Amino acid sequence: MSTTLQHLVDQPYQHGFVTDIESDVAPKGLSEETIRLISAKKHEPGWLLELRLDAYRKWLTMDEPQWPNVKYPKIDFQSISYYSAPKPKKTLGSMDEVDPELLRTFEKLGVPMNERAKLAGVAVDVIFDSVSVATTYKAKLAEVGIIFCSISEAVRDHPELVRKYLGSVVPVGDNYYAALNSAVFTDGSFCFIPKGVKCPMDLSTYFRINTENSGQFERTLIVAEEGASVSYLEGCTAPKFDTNQLHAAVVELVALDNADIKYSTVQNWYAGDENGLGGIYNFVTKRGLCKGVNSRISWTQVETGSAITWKYPSCILRGENSVGEFYSVALTNHHQQADTGTKMVHLGKNTRSTIVSKGISAGRSNNSYRGLVRIAPTAAGARNYSQCDSMLIGEQCGANTFPYIQVSNPSAKVEHEASTSKIGEDQLFYFAQRGIGAEEAVSMIINGFCKDVFQQLPMEFAVEATKLLGLKLEGSVG
Amino acid sequence: MIYQDSRTLLAVRDLRASVNGIEILKGMNLTVRSGEVHAIMGPNGSGKSTFAKVLAGHPSYAVSGGEVLFDGSDLLGLAAEARARAGVFLGFQYPIEIPGVANSQFLRLAYNTIQAERGEDELDPLEFDDLVREKMKSLEMNPEFLARSVNEGFSGGEKKRNEILQMALLEPKLAILDETDSGLDIDALRIVAGGVNQLSGKDNAIVLVTHYQRLLNYIVPDYVHVMEAGRILKTGGKELALELEARGYDWVAADSKANASLSA
Numbered sequence: 001m002s003t004t005l006q007h008l009v010d011q012p013y014q015h016g017f018v019t020d021i022e023s024d025v026a027p028k029g030l031s032e033e034t035i036r037l038i039s040a041k042k043h044e045p046g047w048l049l050e051l052r053l054d055a056y057r058k059w060l061t062m063d064e065p066q067w068p069n070v071k072y073p074k075i076d077f078q079s080i081s082y083y084s085a086p087k088p089k090k091t092l093g094s095m096d097e098v099d100p101e102l103l104r105t106f107e108k109l110g111v112p113m114n115e116r117a118k119l120a121g122v123a124v125d126v127i128f129d130s131v132s133v134a135t136t137y138k139a140k141l142a143e144v145g146i147i148f149c150s151i152s153e154a155v156r157d158h159p160e161l162v163r164k165y166l167g168s169v170v171p172v173g174d175n176y177y178a179a180l181n182s183a184v185f186t187d188g189s190f191c192f193i194p195k196g197v198k199c200p201m202d203l204s205t206y207f208r209i210n211t212e213n214s215g216q217f218e219r220t221l222i223v224a225e226e227g228a229s230v231s232y233l234e235g236c237t238a239p240k241f242d243t244n245q246l247h248a249a250v251v252e253l254v255a256l257d258n259a260d261i262k263y264s265t266v267q268n269w270y271a272g273d274e275n276g277l278g279g280i281y282n283f284v285t286k287r288g289l290c291k292g293v294n295s296r297i298s299w300t301q302v303e304t305g306s307a308i309t310w311k312y313p314s315c316i317l318r319g320e321n322s323v324g325e326f327y328s329v330a331l332t333n334h335h336q337q338a339d340t341g342t343k344m345v346h347l348g349k350n351t352r353s354t355i356v357s358k359g360i361s362a363g364r365s366n367n368s369y370r371g372l373v374r375i376a377p378t379a380a381g382a383r384n385y386s387q388c389d390s391m392l393i394g395e396q397c398g399a400n401t402f403p404y405i406q407v408s409n410p411s412a413k414v415e416h417e418a419s420t421s422k423i424g425e426d427q428l429f430y431f432a433q434r435g436i437g438a439e440e441a442v443s444m445i446i447n448g449f450c451k452d453v454f455q456q457l458p459m460e461f462a463v464e465a466t467k468l469l470g471l472k473l474e475g476s477v478g
Numbered sequence: 479m480i481y482q483d484s485r486t487l488l489a490v491r492d493l494r495a496s497v498n499g500i501e502i503l504k505g506m507n508l509t510v511r512s513g514e515v516h517a518i519m520g521p522n523g524s525g526k527s528t529f530a531k532v533l534a535g536h537p538s539y540a541v542s543g544g545e546v547l548f549d550g551s552d553l554l555g556l557a558a559e560a561r562a563r564a565g566v567f568l569g570f571q572y573p574i575e576i577p578g579v580a581n582s583q584f585l586r587l588a589y590n591t592i593q594a595e596r597g598e599d600e601l602d603p604l605e606f607d608d609l610v611r612e613k614m615k616s617l618e619m620n621p622e623f624l625a626r627s628v629n630e631g632f633s634g635g636e637k638k639r640n641e642i643l644q645m646a647l648l649e650p651k652l653a654i655l656d657e658t659d660s661g662l663d664i665d666a667l668r669i670v671a672g673g674v675n676q677l678s679g680k681d682n683a684i685v686l687v688t689h690y691q692r693l694l695n696y697i698v699p700d701y702v703h704v705m706e707a708g709r710i711l712k713t714g715g716k717e718l719a720l721e722l723e724a725r726g727y728d729w730v731a732a733d734s735k736a737n738a739s740l741s742a
Contacts, residue, residue: 427576
C-alpha cells in the first residue's frame with residue numbers, strides 16, 4: 001500500500017483517556033460466589049438471582065463459538081473482574097452530585113448532557129463501566145408514561161415488567177456470550193413505551209468502559225406496547241489499554257401490535273493500536289421480536305471500533321405483516337476483525353425484511369458479513385431483500401460474505417445482491433487530477449458507499465457517523 | 479495556433495522518470511507556448527503515456543532527473559492536486575469508475591475547487607446544473623449521465639466524452655489528452671475534437687498524445703513530435719503526422735541514429 005493510503009487510514013484513537021475515579025471492583029474470577037456477590041450488591045430479588053444462576057450453569061456446559069471468521073487467543077474468564085462501579089455509590093438525585101471528573105470525561109467524549117442535553121432534546125442514560133450514573137429527562141418522559149431508566153432501577157421499581165420480558169427474546173442459554181451476560185450483567189438500560197405512545201424524543205445511551213481488565217456486560221431491554229413507537233440511540237467508546245477487554249452485551253427488543261422500534265448504534269470501542277495490541281472484544285447478542293401484527297423493528301449500526309466484533313442484530317418476525325430491517329456500515333482498519341451481520345427469521349404471514357450491509361476494510365483488517373434469512377413454513381408471502389457490499393482500501397485487507405438462506409415456504413420471495421469494490425491509488429489520482437485532495441476523495445467515496453445506511457440514522461447521528469468514518473480513514477496526507 | 483506574443487507555458491528539460499525501478503523517460507525535452515497545439519506520437523512503449531502521467535503527478539512514477547517549469551514555476555515539487563489547481567489537466571486514457579459518487583457531485587466539487595483556487599465564485603447545485611447542462615449539450619451528452627456514478631457502466635466513448643466535459647468545465651491552461659481518440663467512432667471523434675477546439679485559445683495550450691493521424695484531421699497541431707525509447711527523436715509540423723501514417727515509425731529511429739553517428 002502506498003504511503004498516501006497508509007496515512008489516510010492511520011488516525012489515532014480520540015477517546016483513549018482513562019478517568020481517575022476510584023472504582024469498587026470485585027475480585028477477578030467467575031463462580032457462583034461472584035454471581036451471588038453481584039446480585040447482593042445490587043439488592044436483587046430472588047427470581048433474578050435464580051435467572052443468573054440458571055444462566056451460569058448453562059454457560060458452564062457450553063463451548064465458545066468457533067465458527068466466526070476471527071482469530072484471537074483463548075479468553076481466560078477467571079482473569080476478568082465482573083463488577084466495577086465508580087465510588088461513591090450513593091444514589092444521585094441531580095447532575096450536581098455527579099463526580100466532576102466523570103462529567104469532564106463525558107465532556108471530552110462530547111456526550112450531550114446537562115444543558116447541552118436539553119438543547120439537543122436528547123435523554124441520555126449514561127453507563128459508566130456497569131452502573132448507570134445519571135438519567136436525564138426521566139421526569140418529562142414519565143408524564144407520558146414512558147419508563148426510561150437503568151435496568152437496576154427497573155428491577156427495583158418495575159419488577160413485574162422486567163420479569164415478564166427479560167430473557168423472553170434472548171433466552172438465558174441462547175448462546176455462549178448471552179449466557180455469560182445473563183449470569184453477570186451489572187447494569188444497562190430499560191425502556192418501556194406504553195400503549196399508543198409515540199416517544200416524543202430520541203432516547204440515547206452512552207456506553208463507556210473505563211477500568212482495565214473489567215468486562216462490560218450490560219443489558220438493554222426495550223418494550224413498545226400496542227401502537228407505541230420509539231427511536232433509541234446507542235453510542236460506545238472505551239479508553240486505550242494494552243490488554244484486551246471483553247464486552248458481552250445483550251439487547252432485547254419487544255414490539256407488540258403496530259409498534260415501531262428503531263435502534264441505532266454508533267460503535268467506536270477502542271480498536272487496539274496499529275499493531276493489533278489491545279482493544280475491545282465486542283461479542284454482543286442483539287435481537288428484536290416483532291411479536292404483534294404490523295410491528296416493525298429496525299436496526300441501524302455504524303461499527304467502527306473494537307479489536308474483534310461478533311454481532312448479529314436480528315429480528316424474529318412473528319406477527320403477521322411485521323417488518324424487520326437491518327442497515328449496517330462496518331469499518332475495519334489495522335488489525336481489526338469483524339464478523340457481523342443479521343438474522344431475519346420469518347414466522348408470520350406476509351412478513352418483510354430488508355438487509356443493507358456495507359463493509360469497509362482497510363489496513364490488514366478482515367471484515368466478514370454473515371447473515372441468515374430463514375423463511376419458516378408458516379411464513380406465506382414473506383419477502384426479503386438483501387444487499388451486501390464490500391469495499392477494500394489498500395492491498396492487505398480482506399472482505400468476506402457468508403449469506404445463509406433457508407426457505408421453507410414456496411410463496412416466499414428472497415433476493416440477494418452483493419458487490420465488491422476497491423479504493424485504489426488510481427481512483428485517488430483521478431480525484432487529485434481534478435484538484436480534489438485524497439481526504440476529500442476518500443470521504444466522498446465512503447459517503448457515497450454508505451449513503452443507503454446513513455439515510456436511516458437520525459440526523460445528529462448521521463453527522464456523527466460521517467465524521468467518525470472520516471476520522472478513522474482520514475489523516476495527514478503525505 | 480502560433481501567436482507572436484505567446485508565453486512559455488510548459489518547459490520540460492532533460493526529464494527522466496521510472497516506474498518500479500525501470501527508467502521509462504530518458505531525457506525528455508519539450509517546450510509548449512500558449513496558444514499552441516502539440517501532438518506527441520510514437521510506437522507503443524515509447525513513453526508517451528508515462529510522460530503524460532508524470533506531468534500530472536501520478537504517485538507510481540519516480541522522477542530521477544531534469545526539471546519541468548509550468549508557467550514559470552517548478553511543477554515537479556507540487557502534489558497532483560496542486561498541479562491540477564494550477565491548471566494542468568490530464569484527459570485519461572482509461573478514465574476510472576467511481577461507484578457511489580454521482581457524476582454531478584464529482585463535477586461540481588472539481589469545478590468549485592478550481593474556482594476557489596482562482597478566487598472566483600463557487601456555484602451551488604442549481605447554478606452548477608445550468609452550467610453543466612449547457613456544456614453537455616455542446617458535447618451531445620445525455621443529461622442522465624449527471625445522475626449516474628462517475629464513469630460507472632459508461633461505454634468507452636462515453637467515458638472519453640466525460641473527460642472532455644471535465645476539461646470544458648475546468649478550462650485548464652494546459653490540457654494533456656492521453657489517447658482521447660482511442661475507442662471512439664467517427665461521430666464521437668468529431669464531437670470530442672469539437673470540444674477540444676472550442677477550448678483551444680490564445681492563453682492555453684493542448685498536448686495530444688495519440689497513436690493515429692486521424693485525430694489530427696480534426697484537431698490541427700502546430701507541432702508533431704515523435705517519441706521513441708523515452709525521448710523525443712523528431713519534431714515537425716502537421717505534415718510529419720501524414721508522413722508517419724504513410725511510412726510508420728522505424729525510419730525515424732534509423733534517421734536519428736544516422737544523424738547521431740554523423741555528428742559524432
